[in-house]
Amino acid sequence: MSSKRQVAVVGVGQTDFGALYAQKDARRNETALGIEALKAALDDAGLHKNEVDGLITSRIEYAASADAMGFKSLRYVNGLEGSGRMSGVSFQMATTLIETGQADVVACVYGNNGRSVQMKYGGYVGTPTMQYDGIYGMTSPGASLAHMYRRYQHLYNAPDNALANIAINNRNNALLNPVAVMREALTEDQYMASRYIAEPLRLFDYCIINDGGVAVILASMDRAKDLAKRPVRVAAKAAATTISNFYSDTNLFYDICQDVGGRVYGESGLQPKDMDCAQIYDNFTPTVLFSLEGFDYAPRGEAWRWASLDRIGLTGEMPINTAGGHTAESYMQGWGHHVEAVRQIRGEAGARQIPNCNIVQYMCASPIVSSHILIGE
Template identity: 55%
Template sequence: MQGRDVAIVGVGQSDFGALYRQKGVRQDPYALGAHAMRQALNDCGIDKSEIDGLLVSRIGYQRMGDVLGIKYPKVVNAFDGAGRMSGIAVQYGARLVASGAADVVACVYANVGRSQSRKYGGDASGGAAAYDEMYGMTSPGAYVAMMYRRYTHLYGAPDDALASLAISSRRNAAHNPVAVMRNEIDTATYLNSRFIAEPLRLLDYCLINDGAVALILTTMERARDLAKRPVRIAAMSSMGELTNFYTSTDFFHHACAHVAGDIRNQSGLAAKDVDCLQIYDNFTPVTLFSLEGFGVAPQGEGWAYLKENGTAYDGSLPINTSGGHTSESYMQGWALHVEAVRQVRGEGGGRQVKDCNTAQYICAAPIVTSHLFVGD
């Protein structure tokens, strides 16, 4: 990364499990965001007055700035609620700090999908909605199901090919006190869960829950004066794959391979060489596509790799050690960044990856993003 070296120094998040159990309670996204921000400030010891950049997602920057008491940031921006935007926002914040446009950037995300009874489907929208609706394609899940059907046809993946992902994520979440779903499952439980958009089952889907996440970025020079171990952003890259549809005939492989090459060129490390991966998993097949796109497994063989190795925190390549979107929470990529930072710091508790010094975030979507976190 050109310019000043950048670190994530403060992280905060909701207790997702506790909020999930408050069924029927309408949550305020700005109150949740403020709580996460307070945690992040306490985590790093930076005073709120030092924040000169504010980035928000799924919420409004004016209201969030007012609630936080950040009135005069030098840089302010907002990102929509699509999951791919968490990676974009982190990279944008890092570039602000690297360039000197801001010195301390706060990123705040909040989601109250559960208390607002959001369904993430059934309400066709977008540029191709008129064509999608007549075929029932009104959700990202339906599109991923269609992609995965193509994948199974091309590569012969069996009916239980995704089971290990759901099982390992739940095993990781069992050691995460703030996860929504903490009961471990087995292959029979997975196979007996109902289809939502065949061939995807209930346990292949992300959760719908409430919560918030806050991240604080600053220079490595400033980070070294703070209480916690700095987690440097050692490499980052992105590439779009843009169509009217949430589908890719090569499962986002071209864009993923380009981004993976960028990360490798910047850092000297490939995804298979890092200590843990935090992969955007709105649906389990996306993890499969990510592993193949980033060269962890050959294309068409990721399901066999998973079946042999698993993705648990104590396995050969730990993935989504917090439980990810299918077990911890669906914060659209944001909470995965918190987990990456905590793993590199050695703060993973019962799910801590042994000797973890590198973590990589990966999102395979119409905008592919990845960044590498290193403990310094």
């Protein structure tokens, strides 16, 4: 293991989510969105396309993507499905490929035209076992999180407004993000008055559905040192699964986050208090509470109290989802959180920049839990 190469993020790219959202009737191709982000990431890194020797796509199909991107000869290619857990999985797969010398420069590319194709994320019964849930009208990841959150409320007496700060904080941060989709502040009254989707969850607990693309390019540290931007080193990474017939995890993802967190903290020698900010996968607001507790930011059952706007805001002791997250910046299924982590470490986050940001943790609580810790070199 001592011969493992060090790996760094060298380029990030994204589309202008707000501009895409404003053009309401446009119909877009998801591969084209991914390519636009890839071009931006290559330019960001100062890399020529021909220097990329590994490609991992998510949500967009790998062969059509590699063809459209003009990648004629890669040492590694793979395509992962379009679920949010796959952003962390792609990132870790790319890191491992480089650590072990199977590739030197890996591009991870994601494209999503969910709004153009009117994705609903519910109302279909894709697997035989989901058909048994459909009999009762049960469908959608949001409804699964609603079940978990009701249980959380029962266990820890979280009041009706306990998720409001998570949604409000995302909006506050998106106000300072020029490419965010939702660039209006949200009050607690507006949050509380919003309609239920799957009660106890409201509209503003839900991610947006929008179009966009994101690309993240990783390289060996030897290569990274010669490229345009400050290398952002992958200091630790870990993952684990809690896969069942249901999305809902009856342990509220706690034990599995403890496992993954213990490993990234052990590998890096860092603890939550050492992070300058946290980027937390937030498909729905309860996921943030489960992550804060599972990864030891907040005591178990108390994340809803812990996550005051003062604490998690940009000037607080632990800013979270500084670009606005899935409920305000863009629903890029965790990919945007990776871009934001890198930008914060490089000092490129503009009006939402956290002073002296050098260490950031990404975490995703889902049936595949993943987390990594990134450090500026």
